Amino acid sequence: MKYIKRKLTIEKVSVETIAKKFGTPTYCYSYGKLKNNINNFKRNFKSFSPLICFAVKSNTNINLLKEIKKFGLGADVVSVGEMMVALKAGIKPNKIVFSGVGKTSHEIRYAIEKKILLINAESESEIKEIEKIAKIKKKKVQIGIRLNPNTDAKTLSQISTGKKENKFGVNSKSFIKLVELYKNSKNIELKCLSVHIGSQILDYKPYEKMLNVIMKILNKVNHKFEFIDLGGGMGISYTHKNKVFNYKKYNFAIKKFLNNYKSKIIFEPGRAVIGNTGILVSKVIYIKNSGKKNFIILDAAMNDLMRPALYGSKHKILPSSKSNRISKEIYEFVGPICESTDKFRTLKNFQKLKEKEIIAICDVGAYGMSLSSNYNVRTKPLELIIKGSKIKIIKKRQKHEELI
Ligand code: LLP
Numbered sequence: 001m002k003y004i005k006r007k008l009t010i011e012k013v014s015v016e017t018i019a020k021k022f023g024t025p026t027y028c029y030s031y032g033k034l035k036n037n038i039n040n041f042k043r044n045f046k047s048f049s050p051l052i053c054f055a056v057k058s059n060t061n062i063n064l065l066k067e068i069k070k071f072g073l074g075a076d077v078v079s080v081g082e083m084m085v086a087l088k089a090g091i092k093p094n095k096i097v098f099s100g101v102g103k104t105s106h107e108i109r110y111a112i113e114k115k116i117l118l119i120n121a122e123s124e125s126e127i128k129e130i131e132k133i134a135k136i137k138k139k140k141v142q143i144g145i146r147l148n149p150n151t152d153a154k155t156l157s158q159i160s161t162g163k164k165e166n167k168f169g170v171n172s173k174s175f176i177k178l179v180e181l182y183k184n185s186k187n188i189e190l191k192c193l194s195v196h197i198g199s200q201i202l203d204y205k206p207y208e209k210m211l212n213v214i215m216k217i218l219n220k221v222n223h224k225f226e227f228i229d230l231g232g233g234m235g236i237s238y239t240h241k242n243k244v245f246n247y248k249k250y251n252f253a254i255k256k257f258l259n260n261y262k263s264k265i266i267f268e269p270g271r272a273v274i275g276n277t278g279i280l281v282s283k284v285i286y287i288k289n290s291g292k293k294n295f296i297i298l299d300a301a302m303n304d305l306m307r308p309a310l311y312g313s314k315h316k317i318l319p320s321s322k323s324n325r326i327s328k329e330i331y332e333f334v335g336p337i338c339e340s341t342d343k344f345r346t347l348k349n350f351q352k353l354k355e356k357e358i359i360a361i362c363d364v365g366a367y368g369m370s371l372s373s374n375y376n377v378r379t380k381p382l383e384l385i386i387k388g389s390k391i392k393i394i395k396k397r398q399k400h401e402e403l404i
Pocket of ligand 1: 076159271366367
């Protein structure tokens with residue numbers, strides 16, 4: 001995203017052109033950024049060439065998944081639906097890992113039939129269910145056990161997953177017990193220890209702690225794991241003030257770990273791959289003044305982008321045409337939905353806006369479209385991918401007829 005001759009552009013296309021040609025609200029993704037993110041991610045960890053399984057939940061667009069697949073990434077899925085999309089995108093089953101605390105028998109059966117790399121189990125009951133199904137199917141199924149390392153990820157409580165009060169994984173004691181119980185199972189092959197401590201993590205230290213916990217446990221069990229799945233969670237910079245994640249230090253900590261425990265590392269990044277690639281282009285419908293502030297009423301709403309309403313997340317908002325006319329008033333960017341949480345940002349010193357002007361909400365590639373809904377019988381936005389000056393529709397705007 002940059003201004004060229006005062007016009008906001010994504011790759012070589014101006015946001016105003018997108019709005020004029022395709023209407024609003026519209027999600028646009030930059031192919032160049034996606035490519036850079038993936039290459040950087042690989043470069044950061046190149047000394048041990050990890051298996052990178054893209055967390056499909058962060059963006060489920062099949063056309064984006066097809067591009068991601070071309071870079072050699074696998075998929076981390078959390079439902080049969082996500083598994084189906086990943087397979088349809090051409091991702092090979094031996095690069096798919098399946099997480100989640102509530103996998104149904106149907107989902108487990110599907111995963112076994114498709115011969116995916118790992119089912120990362122999150123409870124004793126789930127392992128029993130996998131074993132039962134594997135036995136009926138006369139198969140030996142590769143599984144991981146997700147450890148809850150009781151590590152504070154130092155991120156928002158709503159997206160923390162690695163503390164003992166969280167529903168995810170099993171604690172150290174249960175982990176050790178389960179390894180003993182299942183390491184010689186006929187129908188289960190215990191291949192992996194998996195963890196995922198949270199999302200939008202900006203400090204590498206929680207990961208360092210997590211690695212220490214893992215190492216302690218590995219020293220206590222009499223079993224060799226081929227894979228260590230470290231999950232995802234690496235954060236990105238949403239506002240200028242945000243710090244950036246220190247990949248060097250994380251890489252260093254993992255290398256130290258690998259010196260003591262030879263294994264193949266798996267990552268499950270979502271946000272780090274796709275987060276900063278996307279913008280949501282929207283139009284100002286009305287502006288009204290409450291006597292205290294200006295409400296900038298957009299045609300995008302919380303159903304299109306849930307993060308601000310759900311987590312109080314702050315996304316940058318940029319005008320499509322840059323001017324020097326700065327407003328001294330408070331601007332509150334809201335959507336048309338009948339809820340007070342349908343609000344994107346409150347900003348001061350924003351440039352003066354007019355009705356019908358176009359703006360872009362930034363860094364919405366992860367958990368933007370994938371968290372969207374049809375609340376208020378609003379249709380879901382169009383999705384575009386931009387490569388240089390080329391624009392491709394990767395998902396059509398939903399029509400009301402599809403909903404009614
Ligand atoms: N692996 C597992 C098992 C996960 O549960 C998640 C995310 C990931 C990988 C990918 O995490 P990432 O690299 O994207 O941080 N909706 C929230 C984020 C929820 C994340 C849920 N799990 C948001 O918009 O911030």
